Amino acid sequence: MILVTGGAGFIGANFILDWLAEEGEPVLNLDKLTYAGNRENLAGVADDPRYRFVHGDIGDAELVAGLLARHRPRAVINFAAESHVDRSIHGPAAFIETNVAGTSRLLEVVRDYWGGLPLTPGPSPVGRGEFRFLHISTDEVYGSLAPAEPPFTENHPYQPNSPYSASKAASDHLVRAWHHTYGLPVLTTNCSNNYGPYQFPEKLIPLVIHNALAGQPLPIYGDGLQVRDWLYVGDHCRAIRRVLQAGRVGEVYNVGGHNELTNLQVVEAICALLDELRPRADGRSYSAQMTHVPDRPGHDRRYAIDAGKIERELGWKPAESFATGIRKTVQWYLDHQGWVDNVTSGAYREWVDRNYQERA
Ligand code: NAD
Structure with missing residues (x-):
């Protein structure tokens, strides 16, 4: 059995579905069900023993x-976190509480459990030697890159710029320290922007799909030329399984999709797909709904991941190009309007109204 934390969120839910399909080993999902946690994401396995x-x-x-x-x-695979940069700007306290204090308490309890495991597996199915604590983190801990700078390697200095990335950086440091100080067998992955099914529509890609179909403005922060490296969530899940299986204890692995795109390019790609798959009634392109809004304070200009280490050492490579991954994603949202409707009511609506309309 593995314990997954934050498994009702976007990446955690995709991971659990992928894990049960590919590995078949039982999973225990511990989730606080914040606004971002949604048990409906796991409806397909709710009755799975x-x-x-x-x-x-x-x-x-x-x-x-x-x-x-x-x-x-x-x-233990730790996905649980407050994960949205904009929310961290409005209210950093929850980020410090879960990402920093929560991770530190989790590490302490896990250390105690690990210390109590038998030294070798022997007759017990779990031994201290085979136990792993895998921490899921972000490329945002490395800060912002200038246009010509090479992508982030695992040795890039930590330079977090938002309350979110600072809280994730702190959690990464705690995980590292629990390995160096106590010997806890940890692994850390730092990945780029994920996209795919079940992503809460406060994040760029599902927000744009949702707003486009609802006839609402497609908000573009500032000039829209911020660069992100997009990783299809299915590729990320496969990378996590591979790191758990073969990653070297104490090591960090960067995971990226080799898809550096500006936010503007991402929004244009979504509009073009929607024009093809669900044309607007008036025949115009969805790109007519694009609206520039004031930039996010302290917005990092560019993130890019050098995923060479995981590719060389563990033989992982992303399977999806942005073209194939975004097509699958847009199709998924079109096919799951009920899911979108359920998560875009109530508290979500208030958040989007406050965050985007007050900037428009
Ligand atoms: P998400 O916000 O969709 O999901 C987070 C989940 O954690 C939710 O189900 C929430 O209920 C749960 N949670 C929050 N606080 C908790 C607590 N104190 N105890 C237990 N559960 C709690 O996030 P996501 O996009 O799925 O991201 C998962 C992880 O991956 C996070 O650690 C995030 O920092 C990291 N990450 C995400 C991305 C991305 O593009 N989404 C990129 C890099 C890294």
Whole structure:
């Protein structure tokens, strides 16, 4: 069994679905169900005997200790986090609480559990030697790149610029320290911007698809020339499975899609796909809905990942180009309007109105 935290969110849910399909090993999902957690993402496995959900906080030491003692997972994969940069600008406290304090409490409980495991697997299915703590992090910890600078390697200095990236950087440092100080067998992955099914529509790609279909403005921050490296979530899930299987303990692996694009290019690609797959009634392009809004404060200009280490050492490569991944993604949102409708009501609406309309 593995314990996944934050598995009701975007990447965690994709990971659990992928894991059960590909590995078949039971999964325990611990999730606080913040606004970003959605059990509907896992409706397809809700009755699967290999899947179990627990509603709770990674920072609840008593709860996590009980789960570890009872279920004896061979690995913990930590996706749980506050993950949205804009929200971190409006309210950093929740980011410090979960990403920093929550991760530190989780590490302490996991250390205690790991220390109590037998030295070798022996008759017990879980031994100290095979246990892994895999921490999921972001390329945003490395800061912003100038146009001609080479992509981030694992040795790039940490220069986080937003409350979100600073809180993730802090969590990465804690994970590193728990390895160096206590010997906890950790692995860390730092990945670029993910996209794909089940992404909460506050993030660029699902927001643009949703707003386009709803006849609303497609907000472009500033000049729209910020560069991101886009990674299809299915490729990311495969990378995580590979790192868990063969990654060297204590190492960091950057995961990226080799798809550096400006935000403007991403929005234009989505508009072109929607023009083809669901043309507007008036025959005009969805790009007519594009609206420039004031830039995000401190907006990083460019992120790019050098994924050479995971490619060389673990033989992982992204399977999707942006063209194939974005087509699958747009089609998924078109085919899952019920899911979109369910997550775009109530609190979501208020957030989008506050964040985008007040800037327009
Ligand atoms: P998400 O916001 O969609 O999901 C986060 C999940 O964590 C939600 O289900 C939420 O309920 C849960 N959660 C939040 N606080 C919790 C707590 N205290 N205890 C237990 N559960 C809690 O995020 P995501 O996009 O799926 O990202 C997952 C991880 O990947 C995060 O650590 C994020 O920093 C990292 N990451 C994401 C991206 C991306 O493009 N989405 C890129 C790089 C790294």
